[in-house]
Amino acid sequence: MIKVKRGEQLFEFMQSVLSYLVPPIAAIFLFAIFLFVVSLFTVLGISLFTDPIPDKHLYRLCWSLRNSQEEREDLDAGVQRKRLGPNFFLSGEPQNCLLKALDVWCGLEPKKSPKVAPEEVTVRTVSGPISEEAECSDVAEGTEHSDTSERPYWRKVANISGFLLIVITVVCHIFYY
Numbered sequence: 605m606i607k608v609k610r611g612e613q614l615f616e617f618m619q620s621v622l623s624y625l626v627p628p629i630a631a632i633f634l635f636a637i638f639l640f641v642v643s644l645f646t647v648l649g650i651s652l653f654t655d656p657i658p659d660k661h662l663y664r665l666c667w668s669l670r671n672s673q674e675e676r677e678d679l680d681a682g683v684q685r686k687r688l689g690p691n692f693f694l695s696g697e698p699q700n701c702l703l704k705a706l707d708v709w710c711g712l713e714p715k716k717s718p719k720v721a722p723e724e725v726t727v728r729t730v731s732g733p734i735s736e737e738a739e740c741s742d743v744a745e746g747t748e749h750s751d752t753s754e755r756p757y758w759r760k761v762a763n764i765s766g767f768l769l770i771v772i773t774v775v776c777h778i779f780y781y
Contacts, residue, residue, distance in 0.1 A: 663669050663676040 657679065659669060660674070660677050661679040663672040663674045665676070
């Protein structure tokens with residue numbers, strides 16, 4: 605039980621407690637609204653004053669180009685080579701610990717290329733002219749990529765599972781709310 609002084613009511617006590625709790629909550633809420641507005645104008649300003657990224661860098665990275673069969677070009681490869689010099693990536697390692705720390709902080713650490721597993725190496729016999737696809741391919745000679753296209757059966761399984769999860773979530777929300 606809450607002990608109150610003579611003549612003081614419970615409502616007055618609750619109001620005095622709320623007077624200590626509400627100002628910090630209101631300040632955080634207002635700060636979140638001014639921070640949202642600043643972030644909104646920053647994003648809009650940057651997107652309006654910079655050129656859009658060409659589609660050749662966005663193949664299979666955004667929703668509208670997800671099924672494109674075109675080869676994607678790396679957007680940052682030319683920028684990093686210009687910034688760090690043409691011979692930086694040939695050495696494989698940064699020259700000092702400051703550049704190593706910068707690479708780790710920015711996620712620019714050099715990654716070794718994946719090795720081809722022995723079972724993926726196949727010998728191709730060419731019995732005719734080489735197609736343009738084979739000439740322009742970034743796959744090393746003698747290797748093949750596995751098919752990464754989506755199969756209709758598993759697409760349906762994933763769609764049905766997603767739909768069931770949404771239905772269960774809505775039913776639980778209605779039941780427990």
